[in-house]
Amino acid sequence: MSEQPPKQVTPAPFSPEDMARRRRRSVALALVLGGLVIFFFVVTLVKTGPAILNRPL
C-alpha cells in the first residue's frame, strides 16, 4: 500500500489591514534600530572621550 503524501497546508493570505499593521510594526522596529545605532555611537564617544581621536594612523 502506497503512503499518502503529506497534506499541504496553505496559509491564508494577510488581509490589507493585517499588512498595514505589519508595515507599521516594521517601521517602528526600523526606528528602534536607528535609535540604537545613535545610542551606541553617543555612549561610545562619552565612554572613550577625546581619546577616541588619539589612535595610530
Place this chain on the structure above:
Amino acid sequence: MSAAFETRSDALTASTGEARDFFALLKPRVMSLVVVTALTGMITAPGSVHPVLGLAALLAIAVGAGASGCLNMWYDADIDALMSRTAKRPIPSGRVLPSEALAFGLTLSVGSVLVLGLVANALSAAMLAFTIFFYAVVYSMWLKRWTPQNIVIGGAAGAFPPMIGEAVVTGDFGWHSLVLFAIIFLWTPPHFWALALVKSGDYARAGIPMMPNVAGPQATRRQIVLYSLLMAPVAVLPALMGFGGLIYLAVSVSTGLVMIGLSIQVWLRTEGPAATKACWSLFGFSIVYLFLLFAVLIAENAFGLMWALPKVLG
C-alpha cells in the same frame, strides 16, 4: 480577537501585533515607576556619573524591567485570560503570540543587562539580571501560584531598582539605596492587597492564592494596616539620614499619615460599596504616595532644593 486572526492562526504562525502591543508587554506604568525609583537611587548616591551615561544606564534599567514584565505576561497568559483586569493584555487577547512575547522578553533581558554592563559596571548589570530573574522566575513562575506571601517576597523585585541605580554611580551598595529598597518593599503589600480585596473574585477564578482568598478579607485588612504602620516611619528615614531635606520630611510625614488613615478606612469599612471605595482610595493614593516621595528626593538632590535637617542617622 479579529475573525481574520482566528481563521488563519492555525495555518500560519505570525501575529499582526502592532508596536503598541509590544510596548504594552513591557508594562509601561511599572516601567515609569522603575525609572523614577532607579533615578532616585542614582541621584541620592554618594558620587556622580556622566549625565549621558546615567541616562543610558537608566534606559537599560527601564528596558530590563520591561523585559521582566514581558516574560511575566508570557508565563501568566493562561491566568491573565481569566481575570477581568488582565484579559485585554496583548497575549490573552490574541494580538501577540506567546512565542513572540517570549522571544521579545528574552532578547530585551539579555540586551539590557549587556548594555548596562558596558555603560556602567558589572555589579549593576548583575543586579539587573538578578532582578529580571527574581521577577520572571521566582515571583511569576514560583511564588505567585504557590503562596499568599507571593507579592510580599516578590515585592523585592520592584524594590531593587534604587539599589541598581546606586550601583551604577558608586559600583557598590550603601545605606541610602537600602532604605529606598525598604520603603518600596513595605509599600507593596498595602498597595497590592487593596487591589486584591476588590478583585478577589478574579484571583479565585484564576486559582491564585492571594492573601484575601487564603487568609480572608479581615486578616488581609489587618495586615494592610500593619504594613502601613511599618512603612510610614521607614519612609521618613531619608530625612533623618541626610539625603532627604525639609520638604521631604514634610511630604513623607503628611502623606505617610494619609496612607495610615486610608489603611484604617480599609480595615473599618468591610461591607458594600464603602468597602470597595476605601480599597480603591488606598490603591490609588499609594501610587501617588510612592511617586511623590521619590520625586521630592529627586527634586531636592538634583535641583538644589535641599534644606537638610541635622543628620540623625547613617
